[in-house]
Amino acid sequence: MQTVSMYLNCGAITEADCELTIEGSPDEVEQSALEHLIAAHGLSDSPHLRIEVRAALEMPPPLVPTAGRVILDVHDLPRGEPCTLSFTGPPGEVAHAAFSHEVRAHRRAPTIELEDEIRLSLRAEVPATYSAGV
Numbered sequence: 452m453q454t455v456s457m458y459l460n461c462g463a464i465t466e467a468d469c470e471l472t473i474e475g476s477p478d479e480v481e482q483s484a485l486e487h488l489i490a491a492h493g494l495s496d497s498p499h500l501r502i503e504v505r506a507a508l509e510m511p512p513p514l515v516p517t518a519g520r521v522i523l524d525v526h527d528l529p530r531g532e533p534c535t536l537s538f539t540g541p542p543g544e545v546a547h548a549a550f551s552h553e554v555r556a557h558r559r560a561p562t563i564e565l566e567d568e569i570r571l572s573l574r575a576e577v578p579a580t581y582s583a584g585v
């Protein structure tokens with residue numbers, strides 16, 4: 452089975468001024484997006500919301516560097532497991548989404564140590580990732 456990387460821009464769903472983007476395998480992106488929408492935007496889980504999230508999945512666009520945005524690849528964490536997800540956006544949103552993902556999908560304990568690990572793994576967004584064809 453080939454793994455397709457999909458991309459979700461939170462602002463496309465909430466129309467809120469939210470810059471979090473999530474990229475990875477479609478199932479993981481969908482699950483992390485739901486967690487984020489519920490935790491950060493106060494939406495409630497419903498079949499309708501899941502349909503909306505699935506409909507908003509896109510192919511990754513060319514990455515445009517923007518000041519203040521950071522990226523976190525889950526597999527870059529010191530104790531990271533093989534994982535396709537990456538989060539991009541303002542540091543606070545990225546750290547929060549990654550924390551929820553680690554706890555749920557990788558069964559990490561929700562500790563201060565995990566928070567630190569995530570915070571130390573945030574790096575400035577690198578625009579070269581999708582430079583092909585630009």
Ligand SMILES: [Zn+2]
Nearest residue numbers: 461469471491
């Ligand atoms: Zn958001």
Ligand SMILES: [Zn+2]
Nearest residue numbers: 525534536556
């Ligand atoms: Zn993961």
